[in-house]
Every structure is written in structure tokens, then in C-alpha cells.
Amino acid sequence: MTASSLPAAGASRAPVGRLRRFWDSSVGKKVVMAVTGLGGIGFVVAHMAGNLQMFVPGTPAQAMHEYALGLRKLGPLLWVARAGLVVMVVLHATAALQLIARNRAARPVPYSRRVGQVSTLGAKTMRAGGILLALFVVFHILDMTLGVGHPQFVHLDPYNNLRLGFQRWWAVLFYVVAVIFLGLHLFHGAWASWRTLGLRRASDRPLHRNIAIALALFVTLGFLAVPVAAALGIFEPQTVVMDAAHTPEAAQ
Numbered sequence: 001m002t003a004s005s006l007p008a009a010g011a012s013r014a015p016v017g018r019l020r021r022f023w024d025s026s027v028g029k030k031v032v033m034a035v036t037g038l039g040g041i042g043f044v045v046a047h048m049a050g051n052l053q054m055f056v057p058g059t060p061a062q063a064m065h066e067y068a069l070g071l072r073k074l075g076p077l078l079w080v081a082r083a084g085l086v087v088m089v090v091l092h093a094t095a096a097l098q099l100i101a102r103n104r105a106a107r108p109v110p111y112s113r114r115v116g117q118v119s120t121l122g123a124k125t126m127r128a129g130g131i132l133l134a135l136f137v138v139f140h141i142l143d144m145t146l147g148v149g150h151p152q153f154v155h156l157d158p159y160n161n162l163r164l165g166f167q168r169w170w171a172v173l174f175y176v177v178a179v180i181f182l183g184l185h186l187f188h189g190a191w192a193s194w195r196t197l198g199l200r201r202a203s204d205r206p207l208h209r210n211i212a213i214a215l216a217l218f219v220t221l222g223f224l225a226v227p228v229a230a231a232l233g234i235f236e237p238q239t240v241v242m243d244a245a246h247t248p249e250a251a252q
């Protein structure tokens with residue numbers, strides 16, 4: 001058998017090679033950042049909408065409990081979604097760090113003056129904001145999903161966990177600061193990803209800039225509502241009927 005008679009093996013490696021070349025290119029990393037960033041936006045919008053059930057009239061504690069239980073009832077699908085979220089965050093952060101390193105290596109001496117760049121607070125806080133958000137998410141999962149360090153955590157009672165958790169002033173402050181950084185990160189990220197994916201040319205006053213602002217404001221205000229309302233004492237104590245608390249799903 002000659003070397004030229006082995007196209008099948010080469011063909012099976014080709015997609016992997018193409019993927020590798022795509023990931024190694026700066027454009028490939030930016031596309032990965034854009035796509036995973038858009039996935040992240042989908043998650044935060046859904047999460048924020050779920051949190052607003054805290055304001056459901058009548059029995060918000062029960063609504064939040066059933067929402068949390070409903071997620072657990074997804075069973076393996078919930079774990080697939082969680083794994084997908086972790087993969088997205090890891091890809092997003094790895095591509096960002098590699099692009100930063102690449103840019104630094106290409107220009108060890110910084111520009112004395114940058115002309116023609118649209119620099120917003122969002123753009124300037126991308127790195128610090130990204131790191132703060134990563135730390136926030138670790139704290140937040142320990143606090144609200146696992147109850148580590150929470151003063152009175154009850155599994156599958158998110159209403160009262162949030163109500164009591166936000167009686168700690170420093171936790172309210174951390175959430176508020178993290179959510180403001182999330183808004184800035186989203187604003188710049190939503191705007192930049194639009195350009196990376198080639199949906200629009202760079203410009204300082206395009207329509208999608210307003211869409212990015214609206215999205216960032218919507219998510220920021222929606223997320224701020226719960227810690228701020230809790231700090232103001234708006235949420236009354238409520239009891240949850242939790243007959244499903246000891247099912248296997250409840251242990252996830």
C-alpha cells in the first residue's frame with residue numbers, strides 16, 4: 001500500500017485539523033468568544049426572568065420552590081445544561097486570556113495614543129469585570145445552590161434563601177457590584193460580538209449599540225431588583241409546602 005492510497009485516514013483527521021487551525025487563529029478565538037458570549041447572554045436573561053418570580057403576587061415562595069424543583073426534575077438534562085455552561089465559560093475565558101497574551105506579545109510597547117478606537121467603560125472593564133464575575137459565580141453557587149456559609153440555607157427554598165441571604169449587607173453590596181459589572185460586560189460584549197460575527201460594521205452610533213445598551217440595562221435592572229428589594233425588607237417570610245424535598249431529585 002502506498003502513502004497515496006491512504007486518503008481515508010487523512011480525511012478523518014481533516015476536521016480535527018481544521019478545528020485546530022480555527023482555534024489557533026485570532027479570528028477563530030474571537031468567534032468562539034462571540035458565540036459562547038451569546039450563549040451566556042441567553043443564560044443570564046433566562047436566569048434573571050426566573051428570579052423575577054420573587055415578585056409573583058400571592059405565593060412567591062411556592063412559585064420559586066416549584067421553579068427550582070422543576071429544574072431538578074429535568075434530571076440528566078440539567079447536568080447536560082450545567083456542563084454546557086461550564087464548557088462555554090471555560091472556552092470564553094481561555095480565548096480571552098490567549099487573545100490578551102497574543103496582543104501583548106505583538107505589541108510589547110503600548111500605543112502612545114490610540115486613534116479611532118471606541119473606548120467605553122464597558123471596554124475598559126472587560127478584564128477586571130470578567131475576573132470579578134468569575135469570583136462572584138463561585139461565591140454565588142456556594143451561597144445560593146449549596147448553602148455553604150449561608151446563615152439559614154434550606155435546600156429548594158430559594159425565596160427564603162434569598163430573603164435571608166440578603167440580610168447580610170456585604171452580600172447585597174457584592175451582588176450589586178457584580179451585577180453592575182455584568183451589565184458593563186454584557187454591553188461591551190454584546191456590541192463587540194455583533195461586529196466579530198460580521199453582522200454589522202464598526203461604527204460608534206449603530207442601531208445595535210442601542211440594542212446592546214437596552215439588553216445590558218434590562219439584565220442589570222432585572223438582577224438588581226431582588227437584592228435591592230430584599231435589603232429594603234420587601235419580601236415577607238413565607239412557608240413553602242415541600243413534600244418533594246426528600247426525593248432523589250432534590251439531592252442534586
Ligand code: HEM
Nearest residue numbers: 051068082137140141144145158162175179182223224226
Ligand atoms: C443578582 C441576582 C441573582 C439572584 C437573585 C440569583 C439567584 C439564584 C438562586 C436562588 C440560585 C439557586 C437556584 C437553585 O438552587 O435552584 C442561583 C443559581 C445560580 N446562579 Fe444566580 N442569581 C443572581 C445572579 C446571577 C448571575 C449574575 C449569574 C451569572 C453571571 C448567576 C449564575 C448562577 C448559576 C451558574 C447558578 C447555579 C445554577 C445551577 O445550580 O445549575 N446568578 N441563582
